[in-house]
Amino acid sequence: MKTPVVYSPDHALHDADTGTWVGVTIPSEEVPARIETIVATLRASGREVVPAVSHDDSILTAIHDSDFVEYLRDAYAQWVAWGYVDDPGQPQVTAYAFPTNRVLGPHPLRLPTSPGALAGVYAMDTMTQIGKGTFAGARAAVDAAQTAADLVIAGSPSAYAACRPPGHHAGAGFFGGSCYLNNAAVAAQTICDAGLGRVAIIDLDAHHGNGTQQIFYERSDVLYGSVHVDPARGWFPHFVGHADEIGSGDGQGANLNVPIEPGEGDEAWLGGVDTLVEFAQSAGVTGVVVSLGVDAAISDPESPLQITEAGFAKAGERVASLALPTVFIQEGGYDLATLGALVRATLDGFDDGRGF
Numbered sequence: 001m002k003t004p005v006v007y008s009p010d011h012a013l014h015d016a017d018t019g020t021w022v023g024v025t026i027p028s029e030e031v032p033a034r035i036e037t038i039v040a041t042l043r044a045s046g047r048e049v050v051p052a053v054s055h056d057d058s059i060l061t062a063i064h065d066s067d068f069v070e071y072l073r074d075a076y077a078q079w080v081a082w083g084y085v086d087d088p089g090q091p092q093v094t095a096y097a098f099p100t101n102r103v104l105g106p107h108p109l110r111l112p113t114s115p116g117a118l119a120g121v122y123a124m125d126t127m128t129q130i131g132k133g134t135f136a137g138a139r140a141a142v143d144a145a146q147t148a149a150d151l152v153i154a155g156s157p158s159a160y161a162a163c164r165p166p167g168h169h170a171g172a173g174f175f176g177g178s179c180y181l182n183n184a185a186v187a188a189q190t191i192c193d194a195g196l197g198r199v200a201i202i203d204l205d206a207h208h209g210n211g212t213q214q215i216f217y218e219r220s221d222v223l224y225g226s227v228h229v230d231p232a233r234g235w236f237p238h239f240v241g242h243a244d245e246i247g248s249g250d251g252q253g254a255n256l257n258v259p260i261e262p263g264e265g266d267e268a269w270l271g272g273v274d275t276l277v278e279f280a281q282s283a284g285v286t287g288v289v290v291s292l293g294v295d296a297a298i299s300d301p302e303s304p305l306q307i308t309e310a311g312f313a314k315a316g317e318r319v320a321s322l323a324l325p326t327v328f329i330q331e332g333g334y335d336l337a338t339l340g341a342l343v344r345a346t347l348d349g350f351d352d353g354r355g356f
């Protein structure tokens with residue numbers, strides 16, 4: 001059976017159209033058209049499209065801090081109630097002050113009353129704003145991820161969640177990098193909860209999934225591995241994603257980062273994919289979650305990597321060589337003209353590799 005596609009139209013409720021980057025308001029590239037073009041391409045290629053099923057909130061607090069989930073749920077209403085939409089005229093929740101460790105020193109964090117400062121408690125950047133439908137859209141993405149995991153638990157060899165906003169930069173208690181709730185972590189946790197054993201998350205997005213890494217850093221039941229542009233070369237998420245981050249406590253050895261140089265193409269990137277596949281294989285995992293960002297593509301405006309469509313097909317094949325239940329979760333990828341074809345190539349490569 002070709003990998004089915006899980007979709008919820010509610011992703012479009014999240015349509016935060018601008019963000020602030022180095023003080024400049026820029027158009028968001030994380031737009032609803034991304035998922036629509038991917039799903040249209042996959043549907044046209046004959047794949048089954050399955051509606052996402054709505055779930056209760058228990059998975060949210062299994063992954064995220066409960067105060068963070070409540071914050072995301074209420075942030076827009078607080079912003080409106082405070083009057084920021086009219087004065088100074090900012091329609092979306094935007095952080096302006098950050099209580100970093102250096103700022104707080106020995107003093108405990110006390111939650112501020114101003115919504116702009118409160119956003120700084122939970123945000124990792126100023127680019128990722130919260131609009132009217134952001135929580136509903138992010139919640140729909142979680143439902144899509146959880147539904148894809150449910151399909152695999154029920155016996156489907158694989159499933160792909162066509163979800164946005166993406167999730168891999170969202171940690172237990174923070175949002176950023178266009179991510180709010182961590183969809184890949186939801187899928188991995190759902191598989192673990194079903195008793196299917198240990199899971200490896202293989203992150204193919206051009207950026208390091210710092211949120212996913214943080215969530216599972218001290219756990220041995222969910223491995224995290226990522227191939228991405230070296231953050232030391234000036235790339236988001238800047239602060240983490242280095243090769244010496246290997247997990248800690250029970251999770252020591254369960255985290256593997258493969259940073260690669262800006263400008264690299266298929267050979268170096270696929271070498272990284274192979275390293276991650278071997279990592280999962282040697283750990284004896286029984287399930288795989290792929291954080292499928294396609295922003296490493298040569299055509300993508302967000303990445304300095306040069307990966308071809310054929311390279312993505314090969315990556316799909318390499319993941320298929322594990323011959324394990326596999327859930328694909330959409331992460332980044334921003335070139336609307338090629339996005340659908342890149343995802344299709346990856347899933348076709350996977351399905352061919354599995355003989356579907």
Ligand SMILES: [Zn+2]
Pocket residue numbers: 205206207293295332333
């Ligand atoms: Zn990315």
